[in-house]
Amino acid sequence: MEIINVKMSNNLFDKQIPLMKPFINSEEVANEIKEILDSGWISQGPKVQEFESLFAEFVGARYAVATNSCTSAIHLALICSDVICGDEVILADHTCMADANAVIMSGATPVFADVDPKTFNITPETVEKKITDRTKAILLIDQIGLPCDIDAFKELAAKYNLKLIDDSAVSLGATYKGSYLGSHDLITTYSFHPRKMITTGEGGMLVTNDKEVAERARRLRATGASVSDLERHKAKGIILQEYHESGFNYRMTDMQAILGISQMKIVNYIIQERAKLANYYDSQLADFKEIECPFVPENSTHCYSSYCLKIKDHQKYKVKDLIKFMSEKNISCRFGIQPLHREPYFANRNFVDSEYPVSNSLAESTFFIPIFPGLKLEEQDYIIKSIKEFFNEVK
Numbered sequence: 030m031e032i033i034n035v036k037m038s039n040n041l042f043d044k045q046i047p048l049m050k051p052f053i054n055s056e057e058v059a060n061e062i063k064e065i066l067d068s069g070w071i072s073q074g075p076k077v078q079e080f081e082s083l084f085a086e087f088v089g090a091r092y093a094v095a096t097n098s099c100t101s102a103i104h105l106a107l108i109c110s111d112v113i114c115g116d117e118v119i120l121a122d123h124t125c126m127a128d129a130n131a132v133i134m135s136g137a138t139p140v141f142a143d144v145d146p147k148t149f150n151i152t153p154e155t156v157e158k159k160i161t162d163r164t165k166a167i168l169l170i171d172q173i174g175l176p177c178d179i180d181a182f183k184e185l186a187a188k189y190n191l192k193l194i195d196d197s198a199v200s201l202g203a204t205y206k207g208s209y210l211g212s213h214d215l216i217t218t219y220s221f222h223p224r225k226m227i228t229t230g231e232g233g234m235l236v237t238n239d240k241e242v243a244e245r246a247r248r249l250r251a252t253g254a255s256v257s258d259l260e261r262h263k264a265k266g267i268i269l270q271e272y273h274e275s276g277f278n279y280r281m282t283d284m285q286a287i288l289g290i291s292q293m294k295i296v297n298y299i300i301q302e303r304a305k306l307a308n309y310y311d312s313q314l315a316d317f318k319e320i321e322c323p324f325v326p327e328n329s330t331h332c333y334s335s336y337c338l339k340i341k342d343h344q345k346y347k348v349k350d351l352i353k354f355m356s357e358k359n360i361s362c363r364f365g366i367q368p369l370h371r372e373p374y375f376a377n378r379n380f381v382d383s384e385y386p387v388s389n390s391l392a393e394s395t396f397f398i399p400i401f402p403g404l405k406l407e408e409q410d411y412i413i414k415s416i417k418e419f420f421n422e423v424k
């Protein structure tokens with residue numbers, strides 16, 4: 030199998046076990062990049078188209094539109110869901126700023142909902158409390174690699190006549206009721222930042238089954254032009270583009286798409302390896318009484334783009350101390366996701382802190398440990414041993 034050709038440079042990470050390392054077939058990519066450079070077509074072109082087709086087929090959606098980031102893909106998803114200035118969009122408090130940024134870029138107001146203590150995702154109950162007559166859409170976020178309860182949200186959205194968007198930035202390869210996120214007839218977005226399941230350096234994707242949404246997103250990512258650069262090139266310059274709405278420059282380059290195409294050849298391997306590593310952590314840590322392993326509901330599979338542990342008694346054991354302890358052992362860990370409503374940017378929005386008990390408590394009790402294809406069994410054992418040591422030494 031091609032996997033054998035994947036060479037991982039260790040230069041950057043000689044001493045420390047990193048939290049995350051992209052898994053790239055660099056030799057293959059380097060050869061193809063050279064071809065692209067020699068061809069003269071380095072911006073968005075045939076390679077982006079090829080990457081889109083592979084991606085749509087993989088997740089089980091009709092159309093895929095590549096972008097320069099997931100933030101821009103979410104922005105396009107919001108516009109294509111008719112979110113406009115003055116609307117409210119409900120999303121998890123327990124997520125990264127990028128999601129709120131995309132909402133703000135659309136002119137709408139982000140409204141945060143608390144999450145479930147087991148799945149770390151929003152639920153119809155936490156969202157329903159936040160619905161007002163200005164609410165236009167719900168932005169689902171399949172956090173850390175675990176799907177939201179999509180069907181329950183489809184019901185809620187139908188009840189209140191709201192649009193539903195699924196941000197699967199970190200959840201490529203996770204399944205809900207037996208099929209990949211992206212195949213559930215929602216506009217779904219992905220990130221290809223190096224910390225996500227597959228990477229193009231920077232990059233994103235919007236998938237949809239709706240032809241009009243796909244066509245509008247394609248126009249909006251390229252200045253709003255009615256004709257793409259590639260179509261104009263193929264027509265040898267005979268056709269002229271028109272502008273029916275103002276757009277953006279959210280294009281992915283063919284150089285990035287080369288990396289994306291190469292990643293699609295090994296995406297199954299990446300998904301399997303992550304599951305294997307996570308299962309091993311589960312098997313060694315599930316019975317350890319001080320922490321909780323990631324929860325996965327019956328109807329879903331987790332893709333483990335990160336592996337997040339929760340400290341049960343976070344009054345006694347501080348995440349900060351644990352991260353410091355692990356760092357001294359040359360293991361990179363990270364704080365869990367911090368509540369967005371507490372960010373200084375939102376200070377004047379007067380979010381009520383007590384309305385986010387779960388999100389607030391996860392910020393103080395969760396942490397990420399290393400997981401990436403290529404992480405060795407000895408390294409996992411050393412990480413597990415070090416975690417247990419921390420809890421035994423604090424007493």
Ligand SMILES: *Cc1c(COP(=O)(O)O)cnc(C)c1O
Nearest residue numbers: 098099100127198199220221222
């Ligand atoms: C990383 C991430 C994003 C942003 O992706 P970019 O490609 O960096 O714009 C959005 N949503 C979630 C949940 C993410 O983890």
